[in-house]
Amino acid sequence: MLGALCAAPASAASPGRGPVPAPPGLKATEVSFKGSGGLTLHGTVLARxxxxxxxxxxxxxxxxGSGVPRDHLLTEAVEFARRGLAVLIYDKRSEGYTDFHRDYSVLAGDALGGLRALRAQPGVDPGKVGMWGLSEGGWVVPLAASRSPEVAFAIVVGGNAMPPIRQQNWNEVSDLRRVGVSGSLIDRGKPALARFAGDAGLFAEAYFDAQDVLERVRQPLLGVWGGYDLQTPPGDNPPLFAKALRKGGNTHYTFRFFPDADHAAHRTPDGGITRGPELAPGYADLVGTWVHDVTSGKLPEADTAAPPHQEHASTEVPPLPWWESLWVHLGAAVLFLVAFTAYPLVALARRLRGRRVRPATRWARLLAGAGFVAAFGPFFYLFYLVAGSQPDPGPVLGGRPLPWLILQALAVATVVAAIGTAVEWRRAAAAVARTERVRLGLLVAAGVVFVPWAVHWGVLMP
Structure with a gap:
């Protein structure tokens, strides 16, 4: 999840970005334009x-990505320009775009600023200028189109008609499935972390309503997906696009699929893991022909093919209800921290002061030790899995990574120890001091709260 997000803010014109030399057979024109908030953005127009x-x-x-340079899309720009289009690529903003904050409305405003700049270029028909968006751009472009009739058409590549949190969860779960992981880690743990991040504001635009936006798009739309798209569900999204567009009364869409292509419709030598430098055969021709057709009045009518095979379906990732909210999680975490650490720390303090220490019961010792690890371990392990570009869950046994199996064993031990501690606490209630009863009672309370906590995070599930 967070591993898929990008860098911290910098200036809008970061070093290393700048003019693009004219490729053979094309003319390059440098442009500047105003994006959202008056930010000046710079780009290059390529055309024959x-x-x-x-x-x-x-x-x-x-x-x-923050501050993505314009040449990131140079391959696409060159191929589209060679097919008779004027193509604007521009340096993406880094101001106001971080790991934890981004605003698709702001990005749509930037794209509309670019649209106005391209419409003003000599040799460009201002009534025939549209937008193309890749991945995150597949949320931004429909939003821009819904806000301005000046957008003549919309193209999305590896686009999503689902909230970002659902797409990202599918992406991360798919990565784990490919290394043999199954069970509660991906069924419960991964969605739990995604929902927690969304509730805590750590997942930018987590619940962006793509369906609502698409219902307001009136322009013809071309959707392109690769059969080896490992980031976006290529089978789930086309029907969602069609449903939203048709609900808004728009049937002028075309969906095409390239079986040997990756998320960006590039050729891939290894099933989507590595992106090749070349576009999928026929993809650039499709874009050129489709744009010339729709801008000449030849509108498609619900023109689509069968989506590619998708091995695992994506699932909805709804917001947390109040009883699982951030504040409830924080309250439970404080209880665990106090209860599971207070028991051994109080005993240690008494020993250091030379005071007599009542022998700790084996159940209380087990509850304090296992409970602490079982309560906080799942969160940190799941965060570790999403922090890098490629997950490394460790050795996988029967579909469960070894660290997860250890956490599950500790969770079971915590529940058993909580029951044992509760029995001893009840038996010793009249025989121990009040402070000791409070200490044991706090442990028991933490053990009780631990059960729904562990079910939520998946360590008490198969």
Whole structure:
């Protein structure tokens, strides 16, 4: 999850970004324009140099990342320009875009600023300029189109008609499935962390309502997905796009699928893990032909093919209800921290002071030790899995990573120890001092709260 998000903010014109030399057979024109909040953005327009009738244009909107340079989409820009389009690529903003904060409305405003700049270019027909968006851009471009009739068409590649939190959870779960993981780690633990991050504000735009936006898109839309898309569910999304567009009364869409392509419709030599430098065969031709057709009045009518095979379906990841909210989690975490550490720390303090220490029961010792690890371990292990670009769950036994199996064993031990501690606490209630009863009672209370906590995080589930 967080591993898929990108860098901290910097200036809008970071070093290393700048003009793109004109590729062979094309003309490159440098432009500057105002994005959201008056931020100045810089880009390059690529087009064939010959004179003639004004040509259609397209603004390319990149995927996630802070300050992504314009040449990130140079391959697409060159191929589209060679097919008769004027293509704008621009340096993505880094101001106001971080790991934990981004605003698709702001990014849509940036894209609309680019659209206005491209519409003003000599040789471009201002009534035939649209947008193309990759991945995150697949949320941004429909939003921009829904806000402005100046957008003549919309193209999304590896796009999502689902909330980002659902897409990201599918992405991360799919990575784990590919290394043999199954069971509660991916069924309960991963969604729990995603929902916690969304509730805590650590997942930017987690519940962005893509369906509502698509219902307001009136322009013709081209959707492109690769059969080896490992980041976006290529089978789930096309029907969701169609449903939302049709609900809004828009049937002018085309969906196409490239079986040997990755998330960005590039060729991939290894099933989507590595992105090749070349576009999928026929993809650039499709874009060029489709744009020329729709800007000439030849609108598609619900033109789609069968989606590619998707091995595992994505699942909805709803917001946390109040009883599982951030504040309830924090309250439970404080209880665990106090209860599971107070028992041994109080005993240690008494020994250091030379005071007589009542012998600790084996159940209380087990509850304090196992409970602490079982309560906080799942969160940190799950966070570790999403912090890197590729998950390394450790040795997998029967579909369960070894660290997860250890946490599950500790969770069971915690429940058993809580029952044993409760029995001893009840038996010794009249025989021990009040402070000792409080200490044991706190342990028992933490053990009781631990049960729904462990079910929520999946360590008490198979």
């Amino acid at each position: 140099p010959e004179k003639g009738a004004p040509r259609p244009g397209v603004v390319l909107v990149t995927g996630s």
